Amino acid sequence: MINLLNEWMDPRYMRTIAFAEPSDEERERPKFWRFWRTLPGKGSIGIYVGSWYSEPLAQRVYGETGDDQLQVQLMHIRQLEQLLSDDGALIIKCWLHLKKDAQKKRLKALQKKPETRWRVTEKDIKHLALYDQFVAVAERVLTETSTASAPWLIVEGSDIRYSSLTVGQHVLNRIEQHIAQRQVLKQLNNEADWPRVNHVSQQNLLDSLDLTLKLDKKTYRQQLAKYQGRINKLVRQAHQLKRSSILVFEGWDAAGKGGAIRRLTHAMDARNYQVIPVAAPTDEERAHHYLWRFWRHIPRAGQVTIYDRSWYGRVLVERVEGFAGRREWQRAYAEIVNFEEALVEHGIVLLKFWLHIDQEEQLKRFKEREQISYKKHKITEEDYRNREKWDDYQRAVNEMIARTSTHQAPWLMVEGNDKYYARIKVLKAYCERMEEMLDAGMAEQSQERDS
């Protein structure tokens, strides 16, 4: 089948992706990481032999998971497929079905001839014995994941010619349909009167921050040494326990993100962390869903990744500057919440900092930077242009915080007019989250020991 599809279509735009056992690099990341890393770029076709369905299906059949867990897994799958299809991807899912008798017959025929006997593995025999369970679970999986944007095609697989033609015809239809739909969608998007979603009125969170908070230099130095020492120890412990961290820094230009990040990394071993400065995407990144470039850098077990700006660009700069359409950035809130949920579920310690300063302080810092020769390059005309859009950005920030501050991944607001105060607040917050996590880990372990 795969070979036929390769023959019928232009192999330059296609890639076959098959999954064996996950590697350690894959096991150490959230479960969808291995799929994200293989997703085809826009304009390309990925043929998946096995997919995000294989594991949940097998786990349920073997009784490793219960119905509830399967339910959650299927929800995550629907979310992933929705996210991809919202991004313009066409998802075609084919299920090749073989009746029990036909399956039995086929295996027997293969076993008869010496040159094909090897094709029948122990796993095949085992699966035949579990045939009824497989069909029962599969039926449920197919029903619950046959969505409007990604429906299943179920094909009778006993006759290879019939099933190949059916799949080929289906692929052709879906592609033609998809192209037609996209044209319509484009027109819709171009219409200026696209319905504006009304938001619940929200108070201005940023204005409620007390920007007069400060620390004197002596206290700062003491606290800095104290927290850096603790962080050093905590990061090493987390490394041994294979618990990763992701720290996200967002904030106004010149809010002190870089300085805070350096105070953090100063306490860590260079082998344990990675700082990802987020600028314009490369063309490979542009050819994928906007979250793809962040999935790329998800840390391995026990490592720390610090994002200097992040996926929140989608609902900040891309929204304000119009790089993302209204429907795109509005969709992004839920996508981001799901993404972060996957991180936290995997056991990653996730912290999100918003470094806040007021307009006056920002201007002061711009002017200061222009005075210092090695900081001059940090200030461009664009920075001044962005200042003019302060109100738009403020609206976007407020909405972002309201919509993505979840129980599992709350935003940490950092009053940043005083750099000393801000840095210590960041370090302290990371310390406390890590200690919480490690304590919880200990408690779990001792519970396990007791029981």
Added chain:
Amino acid sequence: MINLLNEWMDPRYMRTIAFAEPSDEERERPKFWRFWRTLPGKGSIGIYVGSWYSEPLAQRVYGETGDDQLQVQLMHIRQLEQLLSDDGALIIKCWLHLKKDAQKKRLKALQKKPETRWRVTEKDIKHLALYDQFVAVAERVLTETSTASAPWLIVEGSDIRYSSLTVGQHVLNRIEQHIAQRQVLKQLNNEADWPRVNHVSQQNLLDSLDLTLKLDKKTYRQQLAKYQGRINKLVRQAHQLKRSSILVFEGWDAAGKGGAIRRLTHAMDARNYQVIPVAAPTDEERAHHYLWRFWRHIPRAGQVTIYDRSWYGRVLVERVEGFAGRREWQRAYAEIVNFEEALVEHGIVLLKFWLHIDQEEQLKRFKEREQISYKKHKITEEDYRNREKWDDYQRAVNEMIARTSTHQAPWLMVEGNDKYYARIKVLKAYCERMEEMLDAGMAEQSQERDS
């Protein structure tokens, strides 16, 4: 030190890269793969904490390798650095030296205070005991790898302020120098009268091929079934033994590369192979050395990667079309030979096929393709334009084969006017190489058992 460099330079263009134990994905590839995957793109700076020097150095000190092996490792390092610097990269290498007494004192001081005691690991104590051996090996390594393009800076490390300033000053000097040199180089490259290297006169290898060789349909079918069966078995055996294969297909347009590849993959399990069609590079790829995009796809242990066109584009299309300068493609022969040597040394089965047809046959196939609706897209005006450069390409192919057909990785010339004959020759060649390899593996194993 790393933190200081990050503070002095713009972190948006820098990445710190540190190495812990290799992951299984890294161990399963040739040893430089983990460095290639982290190389910074053009215009970016990678700060390596530990590098390709760490392992050879430690292995020699611990007596895991002898002088000869170290010698070979250092040669490979020099080749890698030469290749990068030829490609325009600036390589700055700093060695921080600490006298034995100073080292001892520092560890003692750290051990005294409870808040820094943890910094002293068992490894540190062990390394202090091996101090003299470390210095002896390091001296040799530094001497033998201090090349004109990548010299070592040795810095006395006892005073952190002194060493930081020295390194900072050195980095600045080297960058300034590098920029100045590149300007000069650019001018040189622009001069039309760049000395032309004279090649040894070479016979036309391609003309010596017998293009009348053919197979009738019946024999073809029999042989196809036979070899596909054998390949299926061999690929599964190789998978179990964790031996990978890389198959390279080059040849004239319409020479039948795609058809031969499909006959091969038809015999394999989709989970075990990956076909990489090589077209124009992405911008991430363009921002790296031309070999980078091929290193990306080196197979994991036990997998097969098939390159539909390959790194030989550098000395074929890039040479003929002028995308690569004369010095660039001339350098490429040696770079490619070294690259393939690294693959073969790692135990990868490497086969390179040149599919040859004559001009008449090519024209016939172009015309045929234009008649078949689903093959029409394969023929563009560019294909006809390329035909006009047949002689230039022929010269390039002949030189490529003469210069890159090594004992370890010879070119396999495939007479392609008859597709049946060509496909069987390809399949048979892969079979035989795999059987050779597996036999050699068995012989080795039984020898080990006997001894």
